[in-house]
Every structure is written in C-alpha cells, then in structure tokens.
Amino acid sequence: MILRADAVRKRFDERTVLAGASLTLAPGEVVLLSGANGSGKTTFARILATLLPPDDGEVLLDDEPVGERRRAARRAIGFATHQPLLYSGLTPVENLEFFGRLAGIAGAHAPIPALLERFGLTAFAHVPLATFSRGMLQRVALSRALLNDPSFLILDEPYAGLDTEGVSALNAILGEGRERGTATLLVGHDHDRAAAVTTRRVHLERGRIEPS
Amino acid sequence: MTFLTVARKDLMLYVRDARFLATLGLFSAALVLILSVAFGPIFRDPPLEAAATIWAALFFAGVLGLSRSQDLEAESGGSDALRLTGADPFALYLGKTLANILLLSAVFLLLLPLTAVFFDVGSLKALPALLCVVGLALVGYSAWGTLFAALARGLQARELLLSVLLFPSLVPLWIGAVKLTHALWDGGTIEPVRDWIKVMAVMDILGLALAGWLFESIQEAAE
Numbered sequence A: 001m002i003l004r005a006d007a008v009r010k011r012f013d014e015r016t017v018l019a020g021a022s023l024t025l026a027p028g029e030v031v032l033l034s035g036a037n038g039s040g041k042t043t044f045a046r047i048l049a050t051l052l053p054p055d056d057g058e059v060l061l062d063d064e065p066v067g068e069r070r071r072a073a074r075r076a077i078g079f080a081t082h083q084p085l086l087y088s089g090l091t092p093v094e095n096l097e098f099f100g101r102l103a104g105i106a107g108a109h110a111p112i113p114a115l116l117e118r119f120g121l122t123a124f125a126h127v128p129l130a131t132f133s134r135g136m137l138q139r140v141a142l143s144r145a146l147l148n149d150p151s152f153l154i155l156d157e158p159y160a161g162l163d164t165e166g167v168s169a170l171n172a173i174l175g176e177g178r179e180r181g182t183a184t185l186l187v188g189h190d191h192d193r194a195a196a197v198t199t200r201r202v203h204l205e206r207g208r209i210e211p212s
Numbered sequence B: 001m002t003f004l005t006v007a008r009k010d011l012m013l014y015v016r017d018a019r020f021l022a023t024l025g026l027f028s029a030a031l032v033l034i035l036s037v038a039f040g041p042i043f044r045d046p047p048l049e050a051a052a053t054i055w056a057a058l059f060f061a062g063v064l065g066l067s068r069s070q071d072l073e074a075e076s077g078g079s080d081a082l083r084l085t086g087a088d089p090f091a092l093y094l095g096k097t098l099a100n101i102l103l104l105s106a107v108f109l110l111l112l113p114l115t116a117v118f119f120d121v122g123s124l125k126a127l128p129a130l131l132c133v134v135g136l137a138l139v140g141y142s143a144w145g146t147l148f149a150a151l152a153r154g155l156q157a158r159e160l161l162l163s164v165l166l167f168p169s170l171v172p173l174w175i176g177a178v179k180l181t182h183a184l185w186d187g188g189t190i191e192p193v194r195d196w197i198k199v200m201a202v203m204d205i206l207g208l209a210l211a212g213w214l215f216e217s218i219q220e221a222a223e
Helices: A041-048 A066-075 A092-102 A111-118 A134-146 A164-180 B002-016 B018-039 B046-075 B080-084 B089-119 B124-152 B158-169 B171-186 B195-221
Strands: A003-012 A015-025 A030-035 A056-061 A077-080 A152-156 A183-187 A200-205 A208-211
Touching: A003 A041, A015 A030, A015 A041, A015 A056, A015 A183, A015 A208, A030 A041, A041 A152, A041 A183, A056 A066, A066 A077, A077 A134, A077 B080, A092 A111, A092 A134, A092 B002, A111 A134, A111 A164, A134 A152, A134 A164, A164 A183, B002 B018, B002 B046, B002 B089, B018 B046, B018 B089, B046 B089, B046 B124, B046 B158, B046 B171, B080 B195, B089 B124, B089 B195, B124 B158, B124 B171, B124 B195, B158 B171, B171 B195
Parallel strands: A030 A183, A030 A200, A077 A152, A152 A183
Antiparallel strands: A003 A015, A003 A056, A200 A208
16 A cells, blocks of 8 residues: 655645645655654644645545545554543553554454553553653553554654663564555654664655655 | 443543542532522422422533543544544544433432432432433433534633533423423423423434534544
C-alpha cells in the first residue's frame, strides 16, 4: 500500500500553513520530516492521518482518496503525536485493550504484553496513567500506535520524553517494521536519534515539502 | 460490541473519579433538599411537587454528567484517539449514551429515597411502572444530551450552552416524565396521562435517529 499527500493546502484564518505540500510514503520507507517550529509539520501529519481535512489537494491510499474509505484507512495507520491520546484514569493494559477492541483487532490482548515489555512498561502495566511521567506516557502512546500492526506509522515527535532505552526500543521496532514493509513518517528535529532508521529526509518550508 | 466497550470504559472512568461522583451526588441531593424546603413545610400537592423536584434535579445532574462525558474525551485529545480506531461513529455515540443512561439511573436511585422521605410520596407498588418512566426519560435525555454535548465540546461555558440547547428540546420529554410520575405517586394509575408515553417514545426515537444522521459529521467537524 502507498499513502500519498498530493498538493495539500491548509489555512488557519489568514495564515497559510501548507501551500501545496506533497509526500509519498512507500512500503519499507522511514521518512524524517523536519521543519521550523510552526512550519506546519503537525498539521501535515494530522492531514495525512485523516484527522484533519485539507482545504485543497488530497490524501490518497493506493490512489484512492482516503475520504471515500476513511475508516479503512484509519485502521491501516498508526498515529502518535504530542498528546498521548490516552485515558489517564485507565492503566496501560486497559487503554490498549480498549483501543484494540475498537480497532477490531482479533485477540486484542495478544500484542499488549509484548509491546509493554519492549517499552519497559511491564511493571507498570496495571498502574493508572495519571501517575506516569512524560516519557512513560510516550511509551504507552507509541504502544497504542503500534497496536494494530499498521501499514503506515505517522509519529509526530516520537522521541520526545524518551530516555536512551526508550529511543533504542523505538528504533528497534521501527527497524523491524521497515523490514516488514511498514511505511513510517517521523516528524521532528531528532536527526541524530532517527539516523539509525531513517531512509529519507525531507524538509517542510513555506508550506511545501522539499528533499533535504 | 463496540458500544459496550465504550460504555464500559466511560463507566470505569466515572467510578474511579471520586471527586466527580461526590460532586454529582451532593449537587443532586442538595437540589432535592433545597426544593423540598422551598415547597414546604406544608405541601399543597406532594406528588406533583415531588415529581417536579426529582426531574429538575435529574436534569441539572445530567448536564454535569454529559459535560464530564465529553471532558473524558477532551483529556485524551478530543476524539482523535477514538476516530483513529476506525470504529463506527454511531457505535461510539451509543456507548457514550448508554454510559450516561446508567450514570443517571444511579443518580435517580440516590434521589428516589430522598424525595420519598422529604415529600412523603411513593409506594413499592408504583415502583416498576416508575422505573419504566425513568427508562423512557433517561434514554431520551441521554440520546439528545450526548449529541448536544458533542456539539458543545471544546467551547467555553459549555455547561451553559448545553442547558440552553437541552432545555427547550427536552420540554416534551420532561413534562411527560413529571406528569407520569405525578400520576403514579398520586394514585397509581396513568390512564389520564398515558398519551405522554407516546410523546416520550417519539422523543427517544427522534434523538437516536438525529444522532445516527449527524453524529459522525459533528465528530469530524469538531476537530
């Protein structure tokens, strides 16, 4: 499967954030998208993840507009962003079970212990997230994004809050995904941390995406 | 069953939020107490005053519950996390509606003995019929309320907006609930006011149908 943003434009009030941004994510690619603060990286990631509609241009999944099969597209995409998108009153296991069931993953329990172990969270599996640090929340958020073994991973600032072990765990998972054909978009400035897994770098500037 | 999964999650979060439960319980009980003092000490028509009191308390307690229901999603990034699962939006709506119905049922069970004591009304014989009335009223209230709460999510003064939207929409439902409760507590027969059952059922179906039609658009447009 190929996920493609084609000449995407987005304005917020009078400010043009994206002015024809295009990007193709092919199987096995790990693309690092960088850009200055406020350049529109998160907006672009949200549009690619089908969470935000573009004003113009379109996002295509295998050459079909995602708007026409949005629910199927969302099940093929794993997304993590600044916000953990988790319930602080639930434990990691309860959160992952909940999102797994909604995503229709057969045997939603199955990948949860493995994901928590890889991110070093087994000892905290049954502790409510309200007591977690930023880094621990990020690990659970990444587990949620990986839960459905997605064909596309869109990770906005995935290294934020992660310690050395967390970065190693994430890079190992991204490397394995790359081998299996998962297409990944990493958004952020962590060139050094992402260097081990990145296959291509692009830069968002003045609303357009250019090779860097 | 997606809607059961969502309802279970919301109920777990309610149960673990002691501050919210305490606020909801104390607020609704205080309303019953205040209204019983306002109507008393010598009641002119205890069944009518008791019916009006319990449904007024449930209405305002419900606004708190509906707001909290949407706050739970706001705290976890709006509805992004739910939308990313690709789950059927109407099933998500039904799950939240069911959780609100169960929450308000618990509030009703708290208020019922208080109202019975303060106004000296009610009988065990009327209880099964009363529970049917409560079911009809809470399905409609939660169906419309969950829809409006999704509409008001993220806005300032959303509790006020929710009340403003809900009150006129639910007037037929609430009048029906008060009249049927009054009839049950006054003598045990609902024959003179039985048409209100049809009105309430129509309101329930309308609320659910409207949500089936609009909820996905509201959910997508809210971001």
